[in-house]
Amino acid sequence: MEIVVAEAAERLDVSPSRVRQMLIAGDLVGRRVGRDWLVSAEDVARVQGHRRRAGRPLGPLRAWGLLDLLEDGGAPWLSYSARSQVRGYMSRLSDVDADQWRSILRGRSQVVRAVAHPAAVPRLLARPDVHPAGPDVAARRAFDLVALESDVVEVYVAEDAWPVVQRALALRDAGALEPPNLIVRVPQRVWPFGSDADISDAALAADLLEAPEPRAVRAGQLRLDELLREWQSA
Structure with a gap:
């Protein structure tokens, strides 16, 4: 069939x-x-x-906790017990492929595929409550990835800021037949990047696993695997 x-x-x-x-x-x-x-x-x-x-996905707080711990963060939004459980879970991970990483981490964010007027995109990126992400940002860091040509802009917005941003710039959801020019990732129940709001390598790597370009998926898996090895050997 x-x-x-x-x-x-x-x-x-x-x-x-x-x-x-x-x-x-x-x-x-x-x-x-x-x-x-x-x-x-x-x-x-x-x-x-x-x-x-491969196991059930982690809840949003634990998924973000795992990504934060991979970068030597303290995942302060987790209780002591939950943080210990996530560390134990991480210590048992091995030979994780891209599909397994996606399954583990898929509950961390609401992903909105949106359409923005071209004139709204620079205004969007200039906002202090909007933070660039995606393959272009990853390519400027220590990822095995060259910049990929794309008309789609990727950003992170905090959960409480997203309705304000959406209204202010008249962003609308892309329909089934309309390609988006904007991907907005809204972390659920926590803003996991600290006061400076830089998007972590671990978060960028997890996002690359959902890219349509196989090279980007591979780069995301390699970076997560590298971070996990470093964490497990520390």
Whole structure:
């Protein structure tokens, strides 16, 4: 049985672009029909089973705690008991692939695919409550990644600031057939980056796992693996 990309994305709880990326990489079985794909429903079930074996995703506070601890932060929003449990969980992680990282961390943020008027984008980036993210930022740091050409701007906005930003700049959700030019990540229940609001390498790496470009996914996995090895050996 074959299903369309949108249905495969819904079953796997990923974006349609991620499904197409998996098809191109050979991680998912399907065939091209014109400009799109038909996907093997049986192979989608196989991938679902693999993800269930990888374990349930962490809740937002613990997911952000894991990313903060990877960067030698203290995850101060976690209780002492929860912080100890996350450290124990991290100490047992090994040979984590991109799909497993995504499964573990997927509950950390609300991701809004939005459309902004071109004139609104510079105003958006100039706001003190909006913080640039995405592959371009990662490429300027110690990631195995060159800058990728993209018309999509990625930013982080705190949960309490997002409604204000959305109204002020007339941002709207991209429809099913309208490509976004803005991806907004809204961390759930915590602002995890400290008072200076720099986006951490661990957060950038986790975001790259959701990119449609395989090179970006690989760079995100490599950086998370590197941070985990450093943390486990410390």
